[in-house]
Amino acid sequence: MLLFVYDCTPMAYACQGMGSVRLAILLWLMVCAVFDLRRREVPDWLTLPALGLALVWQALYPGGWLPWALAGVSVLLTLAGVLPGGDMKGLAALALYDPTLYLLAWLGAGAVYLLWRVVRHERKMPGYVGFVLGGLVWVVL
Secondary structure (H helix, E strand, O other), X not given: OOOOOOOOOHHHHHHOOOHHHHHHHHHHHXXXXXXXXXXXXXXXXXXXXXXXXXXXXXXXXXXXXXHHHXXXXXXXXXXXXXXXXXXXXXXXXXXXXXXXXXXHHHHHHHHHHHHHHHHHOOOOOOHHHHHHHHHHHHHHO
């Protein structure tokens, strides 16, 4: 006899059928990456609505202190001049939606940065390209 245990928390209900949401986030990251590659800037009309939706997500499905702390790290890195504003808004949105996605986006950005340095010999690279790599891993997980 098989016994299935279902999680009855609001977050579990929200995550049922989340494949389409994950693909939508990945598509959004890809669109941002195209802008980042072409213009080295991601427009506010792409990042601000995503940040707003992530805030709504946190209001509906609170994730504790970790998403807020990670979003705060992004803000602090921008204030310190390490992270561009468009990257900060995108990373904050990713942190508020899913801290795992945030961390994978950073890992993807690090991997792309190393490759960018070797191939292009440039220090500055379009961050959203790395975020897409992390997003791809997140969708597969």
